[in-house]
Amino acid sequence: MADFPIRKIVTQIEEIRHEGGADAATPRLRGAIAAIVANPFAGQYEPDLQSAMDDLKPLGLMMTDRLIAALGGREGIDGYGKGAIVGEAGEAEHGAMWHVPGGYSMRERLGESRAIVPSAMKVGAMGAALDVPLGHINAAYVRSHFDAVTVAVPDGPRAGEILFILAMAKGPRIHSRMGGLEVWQVKGEDGLR
Template sequence: MSLVNVRKYKLDVEECWHEGGPRLATPLRVAVAAAVVKNPFTGRYEPDLLPFMAELRQLGSELSARAIAALGGVEAVQAYGKAAIVGEDGELEHGAVWHEAGGWAMREALGQPKAIVPSAKTIAGIGTRLIVPLGHVQAAYVRSHFGSAEMTIWDGPRRDEIVFGLAMATGGRVHARLGGLAAADVVGNDGLR
């Protein structure tokens, strides 16, 4: 029997044309694909979380595919992040399994980009809004792509659930103008520059 029991999926797509400055020719699009999953370890300590983490790779692949399709394909994705909200009867480590499972799946789907996948996780109740950090997919020092996306489920996570999410964006912040390494100048060899 699988350790991953999905109750529901959610896909949000935000489209931003401007933030008070000139209107963009093409909007910034941000997608958040999330799933509400039954926590198989609710209310008890489980010493070995690795089998759960391994099974979650398939969920990561599913969420990656949904977000990539919503943004128009792999070539469109310039920034990414991941997040988990653990219901109140779980522990933070139950969300931390997503670091490898979600990050691995997203990298696989995007052609093995080099930069670290920014992450957020918390323990919380139904309707929690978690702000997911975003960073450039090839180089962590691309300041313009330090962004964020919101992940929320109106009826989750319940006490015995976990919300796992992946966020992707088609670019950096709208009207970014604070210097630093430009996306066009990324070499992408080490995930930093």
């Protein structure tokens, strides 16, 4: 059993009212939560990392609950994404441990959510930023929800840490007008359309 003690949790919420045009009738909320944890695999090669995903599930659920609360509740959350920045003594595969606990935690708490959870990860120095991709929770082809939220924590991840991130949004990009599948056309059958 791998241990991932938390050093710090950071939550950020953005309220976007306009993007150069008129104010939106409803501002868009975009948020992210990041947890900086110790990396038990830093500085070594571990051939079997998959069991660590189970060890991270409680962290994923806790972060999901906190982010939903910070966004004012589940109602209206229709976009999500996840990411990880691994400190210099780790490897990108350590960030991949977040795929199951991050994605499935959001799906469990958000209810119906069939689309793949967009993801990004990298190895980075302390203070590195990551653009966490966002997509619609039920249909990956909804262009109005293609977006990203930038996350950076000035004092992390340190070399022996990982910064795990979850991101969510309420509503499409402000003034979205690039066509494609619209939210009202989503069938939610296969996670694509």
